[in-house]
Amino acid sequence: MPRRYPVFFEGQPFTLFSARKWLHLRPRARGYRVAVKNISQRTTMKVAVANIAGTQNPMRDVYAHKVHDCIRAVLLRGESVELDFSGVKNTVTRFMNMAFGRLVLADSSQYDGLVSIIDYGNASVGVKRLYENSLDLARNPQRVTAEQDAQRELSVLP
């Protein structure tokens, strides 16, 4: 039976030190599949959205909660996050708002300082647009409403 190494240390030798680190991180990762990009820095975690959600089509709140909780746990440790959207084929505004918008709403400066994007994946145009739109919504609570209202003319027919 092949020996299974923990997923936290992709590309890293399985040493006593890394094993101790793995044991330290595992309960905080709450069982989700999390990959550490560079263990030598020990401050940046690569979060693969599709892996954590467990689907290529993360659209429902249940998937958003998984991603949100995972990122939040990393941010609470003071570590930075690299988001990887590769593997996400279809998603929606609701998922983005629940997974990422909530974190921005809670502390936008922390989010901007610690979270970065490394890959938008195959569905780059759509995912990027939805992600940025969601973050904009959380950062600017009232900015667009007045502009849109001014542009839209409503005529009620008799």
Place this chain on the structure above:
Amino acid sequence: MTSGLFTAQTDCDGYGVLARLYADYCRPNAGYPALDVSPFRHIDPNLAPFFKAIMDASAQDFGIKLRTVTGIEPFPDLIANGLMRVTGFSDGYVENVYPTTLRLQGFMKEDEDSLCAYIEQHVLRHPMLANKKDDWKFHLAQCCREISTNYDLHAQSGKPLYICGHYYDDAKELRVTLIDLGIGFLSPIRAFTQHTDAPITDACAAIEWALKRRNTIRDDAPRGNGLSDILAACESTKADLHIAGDGCHWWFEGRTGRSHAKTVPCFFRGATIHIVFR
């Protein structure tokens, strides 16, 4: 249904005609053994979800189980898009025989994978849309996804969301209709705004309120951009957006950029959304 020749198109008048049919069937002791569409002279094929929703609503509310659909033969497009399959009366009928058809299908909230497969296989690979740009297709697919994933949150319905479409070659338009049997727009928005400075009390105002960016009845996350983004997508692609429910039919004309609202005396339960892509 009173006798006469009715026309049901993807517009405010068509909604009113079908809502009258709905009101006629969905009442206590209606006594109709079959859903009869023979009084119609024309029915836009993408309006097929109305008939399935009428059957669902009459069964759910009054225990009326319609046994068949009659008078369907003059409407081959309705057979082709799968109305008889979805209603359970498919014997002797063949569907999906026209390249213009976008098949009728229902999706529950947990069916996101099958919804995405439907959009990818039936909507985006529709033979009539082969020449459309990727950005246009993205807007089309995203509108379907957004509505489909949000309806369970807002409609609070245990029934599926029905989607159907049809490509009109003469007008070069793809008309997509989505119907849910939920609680509509007015009830939750009226409850949410009743203690605010601007309470919403009528259906047209409720739809307009829901379309404004950042307006939401939930405060657990930044929300309120789903429907407004759909409207923005319609503006950018010059598509028409129709939203109907609770006695109001609101629509946005993509060509002119103007929106309108009209009260309708007869209305359908839940919310009805048409999007006309061109």
